[in-house]
Amino acid sequence: MSLEELFKEIIIEHYQHPKNQGHLEHPDAKSDGSNPLCGDEIAMELRFDGDRVKDVMFTGNGCSISQSAASLITEAIKGKTVEETKKIMGEYRNMLAGKEYDAELLGDLEALSDVKKYPARVKCASLSVAVLDQALQQKK
Amino acid sequence: MDIERIRKDFPVLSRMVRDKKLVYLDNAATTQKPSVVIEAIADLYRNYNANVHRGVYLLAEESTQAYEDSREAVRRFINANSTKEIVFTRNATEALNLIAYTWAEANIKAGDEIIVSIMEHHSNYVPWFRLARRKGAVIKIVPSRMDGELDMDAYKSMLSDKTRLVGIVHMSNVFGTINPVKEIVSLAHKKGAVVVVDGAQSAPHMKIDVRDIDCDFFALSGHKMLGPTGIGALYAKESYLESMDPFLSGGEMILKVTLDSVVYNELPWKFEAGTPNYEGAIGLKAAIEYLEALGMDTVETYERELTAYALEKMKTVPDIFIYGPLNAAKKGGILAFNIKGVHSHDIGTILDSEGIAIRAGHHCAQPLMIDCGVSAMARASFYFYNTKQEIDLLVAALKKAKEIFGHVA
Ligand SMILES: Cc1ncc(COP(=O)(O)O)c(C=O)c1O
Numbered sequence: 001m002s003l004e005e006l007f008k009e010i011i012i013e014h015y016q017h018p019k020n021q022g023h024l025e026h027p028d029a030k031s032d033g034s035n036p037l038c039g040d041e042i043a044m045e046l047r048f049d050g051d052r053v054k055d056v057m058f059t060g061n062g063c064s065i066s067q068s069a070a071s072l073i074t075e076a077i078k079g080k081t082v083e084e085t086k087k088i089m090g091e092y093r094n095m096l097a098g099k100e101y102d103a104e105l106l107g108d109l110e111a112l113s114d115v116k117k118y119p120a121r122v123k124c125a126s127l128s129v130a131v132l133d134q135a136l137q138q139k140k
Numbered sequence: 141m142d143i144e145r146i147r148k149d150f151p152v153l154s155r156m157v158r159d160k161k162l163v164y165l166d167n168a169a170t171t172q173k174p175s176v177v178i179e180a181i182a183d184l185y186r187n188y189n190a191n192v193h194r195g196v197y198l199l200a201e202e203s204t205q206a207y208e209d210s211r212e213a214v215r216r217f218i219n220a221n222s223t224k225e226i227v228f229t230r231n232a233t234e235a236l237n238l239i240a241y242t243w244a245e246a247n248i249k250a251g252d253e254i255i256v257s258i259m260e261h262h263s264n265y266v267p268w269f270r271l272a273r274r275k276g277a278v279i280k281i282v283p284s285r286m287d288g289e290l291d292m293d294a295y296k297s298m299l300s301d302k303t304r305l306v307g308i309v310h311m312s313n314v315f316g317t318i319n320p321v322k323e324i325v326s327l328a329h330k331k332g333a334v335v336v337v338d339g340a341q342s343a344p345h346m347k348i349d350v351r352d353i354d355c356d357f358f359a360l361s362g363h364k365m366l367g368p369t370g371i372g373a374l375y376a377k378e379s380y381l382e383s384m385d386p387f388l389s390g391g392e393m394i395l396k397v398t399l400d401s402v403v404y405n406e407l408p409w410k411f412e413a414g415t416p417n418y419e420g421a422i423g424l425k426a427a428i429e430y431l432e433a434l435g436m437d438t439v440e441t442y443e444r445e446l447t448a449y450a451l452e453k454m455k456t457v458p459d460i461f462i463y464g465p466l467n468a469a470k471k472g473g474i475l476a477f478n479i480k481g482v483h484s485h486d487i488g489t490i491l492d493s494e495g496i497a498i499r500a501g502h503h504c505a506q507p508l509m510i511d512c513g514v515s516a517m518a519r520a521s522f523y524f525y526n527t528k529q530e531i532d533l534l535v536a537a538l539k540k541a542k543e544i545f546g547h548v549a
Contacts, residue, residue, distance in 0.1 A: 003493050007486070007544050016481075016546075038485055038501050039515035061515065063485035064545070118489060 005114040006121075007064065014068035019075050022057050029138035033131040035123050040066040044074075044131045048139060051081045058128070065115060065124040072109050073128045082139060089129045096122050141434070141442050147525050149174040149430075160495030163530045168313050168341060168474050168521035169499055170363045173427070177366055180426035181419055192418045193392060193409070207418040210425035211408070214373050217428045218339075218358065219349040224407040225381065227374040228416055232340040233263040235359035235374035236307075238411065239336055240267035242384040243357075243376075244305060250276035252304040255333075257282040257290055257319070258511050259312040262504040264338040264359075268307055277304075284511070288315045288464035288471075296327060303333040310342035314505050314517065315464025316447075316474030318342070325354050334380070340364055344523070345443055345472050347436040350375050362420060366427035371420025374411075381407050388413035439524045443473045446522050450475055450531045457538045463512060473522035476503070479538065482545045484518035490541040496534055 024045040032043035040062030047055040056078055058070045073092070077085040092109055094101040098116045115125040147153050150172045155162045164172060184206065190199035192207045211223045220226060229235040248254070254268050258281050272279045282295045299306075306328045311318050325335045334356040339348060344365035350358050357380070362371040376384075386393055386404055393413040396403040404410045431439065448468035454460060459480035465471045478484060488500035499519045502509045509515055520534055 003490055003544060006489065012545060039509075040485075041515070063483035065485070121485070121489060124485065 006118060008111050008114075010108060010111045011064060011068040014071040015064035018058075018067060018071035020057050020071065020078070021059065023059065024055055024057050029135040031131050031134035031138070033127055033134070035062070035066070035127055038062065038124065040124055040127055042066065042070050042127050042131050044070075044128070044135050046135050046139075048082075051083070053077050053080055053082065053085055062127075063121075063124055065112070065121050066127050069109075069112055069125045070128040072111065073132070076107060076109050077132075082136060085132075085136065089132060092129060093126065096125055141438060141524065143525065143527055146434075149176070150525055151175060151178070153525060157495040157497075158493055163494070163496040163533050165520040165522065165526065165530065165534060166497045166499050167344075167523040167526075168364070168503075168519065170369070171344065171366050171523055172525070173366055173368065173423075174430050176430055177368065177423045177426045181368060181423045184419060184422050191415055203418060206422050206425070207416065210421035210428075213425040213428040214360075214375075217348065217432070218343065218360070218375055219351055220375050221351065222378060225375055225378050227376065227381070227408045227411040228421055229359075229372045229374050230370055230417065231363070231372035232338060232359040232361040233372075235357075235372055236263050236336065236338065237267050238374055238387045239357050239359075239376070240271050242387050242411075243334070243380055244268075244271050245274075246385065248272075248275050248277050248304055251302065252277045253280055253298075253300065253302040254278070254305045254307065255280045255282060255295070255298050255303055255328075256307040257295075257309060258284055258508055259290070259309050259315060259317060259319075260307065260505070260507070261309060261313055261338065261340065262506070263340075264307050264309055264336070265507065268305070278302075281507070284315070284317070284508075288317055288466075290317065290319050292320065292323070295324065299327055299331050299333070301331060303328065303331050305336065306333050307336045307338070309338040309340075311339075311345065311472045311474070312464065312505075312508075313341050313474060313521075314476045314503050314508055314519065316471035316476075316521075317464055318346075318471060321353050321355060329354070341472060341474070344431075346440045356380055362424040362427065365424075366430055367424035368420050371417050371424050373424075378407065381411070384411075386410055386413065390414050392416070434524065442524050443522055444468050446526060446528065446531065447471065447473045447475070449528050450520070450522070450534075453531055453535045454538070457535060458542050460538070463517060473526075474519065475521070476517040476519040478514060478517055479542055482541050484516045486545070487518045487538065487541050490544060491534070491537045494533065494537045494540075496530075496537055498534075 027045035028048045030045040034041045042060040056074045091101045188202040190203045192204040280298045283291045285291045328335045336357040337355040339360045343360040358375040363369040390413040463476040484500035
């Protein structure tokens with residue numbers, strides 16, 4: 001295990017300069033969550049256009065893994081259909097669980113694949129998808 | 141102190157972690173165990189295991205004797221008057237809850253005031269918070285000063301004839317601050333308030349004299365002072381224990397039961413319902429004897445030197461902020477810190493890759509985190525088996541963490 005695998009440049013880049021950070025004007029759905037043990041916090045806001053995630057923004061604070069994951073995952077799902085979004089989230093969860101996953105579908109999110117070697121940190125990486133799950137349930 | 145010889149007493153300290161030698165700096169969470177403790181427990185199970193206070197046979201006599209000898213060891217260690225004043229619990233948390241559900245439940249009324257400090261561990265805050273909610277009592281919080289010490293002026297101004305109970309942590313598990321408990325107690329007693337001292341962090345690291353402190357209650361955890369987990373103790377002045385109703389009930393805590401009456405057991409067994417953790421108590425006795433052989437003054441002096449060294453060296457880490465007193469004379473070996481641009485979890489993971497174990501998170505002291513304006517801190521905490529070389533390794537690893545995350549403005 002090497003630290004360079006975990007803290008890849010792209011992760012540090014997204015941690016220090018997160019994409020899609022902030023609030024939406026009129027979100028159709030929003031949700032938040034935290035890891036009580038470590039204090040990581042993520043809140044997501046979504047706007048839909050028909051079946052599509054038209055826009056998504058997050059706010060939060062916490063470690064590099066939780067915050068870069070939020071940045072990367074919002075990038076990955078923006079403009080995708082809800083169906084595709086769920087597929088990406090499923091593959092991402094597979095990756096963190098050490099199962100087979102569709103690397104092509106995940107794109108940059110694959111940067112977080114080494115988190116699975118650090119069991120204590122998997123919760124940090126999965127916080128965003130847990131929050132997204134709740135938000136997607138609000139879609140009528 | 142011959143540290144190299146001492147370290148050999150702790151088998152786990154020679155373990156390799158991720159191909160590096162373990163550097164264990166999470167002693168405020170729990171301490172490692174010397175062979176004498178591990179062996180005392182094995183000896184019980186190999187040679188004389190029997191339930192205590194029950195059997196009429198030799199093994200039971202031996203196990204009961206060992207259990208009660210441990211109570212005497214705790215009494216001696218904190219200089220209580222009598223073993224009647226030492227109640228075994230699972231840990232400090234249970235000791236504090238015991239007070240909340242017995243003495244405080246019977247004596248705190250609506251409008252009464254409870255004073256605690258901002259530095260409390262959740263275990264010396266949540267029981268009082270819940271009690272106050274149940275009773276309609278008021279909680280007042282003593283703030284800390286900028287230098288990480290307790291604001292005694294604020295404390296004095298909060299004390300009033302309404303104050304019924306003061307809960308105070310002896311040594312903060314975040315700031316490391318050693319609070320002036322003797323003065324706190326004497327001021328509270330003048331107002332007729334009782335004082336509960338949370339000694340979970342102080343008992344392992346300094347000489348405790350509950351008679352000199354004159355506190356009414358004192359809680360400690362065995363696992364933080366070389367003992368096994370699952371054993372702790374409550375010290376309470378005998379007069380309080382006499383007047384208090386039992387906490388849990390069942391076997392062991394009664395003298396006589398008929399279908400319509402019960403007679404409670406004598407002190408301290410009145411407060412020890414069910415088969416106690418005699419294994420834990422026997423381990424704790426071995427731990428106390430180990431500490432006594434070293435000498436608590438020696439432990440304290442050595443740890444102070446280590447803390448002063450760590451404070452000096454850690455200052456050289458770029459963008460580090462150390463919480464709590466920066467004067468080693470005012471604190472124990474607990475250093476909470478953050479490094480700008482590197483979250484404490486990331487620090488924890490990077491240090492782990494070097495074999496260094498520290499804690500990251502809110503340290504069960506969320507009110508204090510909020511007060512400091514952060515959600516998490518990293519914390520290194522020492523015991524007498526740590527060395528200056530280990531602190532050098534810590535500092536080098538912290539610098540590495542800072543490098544990985546670059547120098548952000
Ligand atoms: C100051 C303080 N009080 C109380 C406790 C609770 O100890 P335990 O979890 O052993 O009950 C701790 C443990 O972290 C502590 O540091």
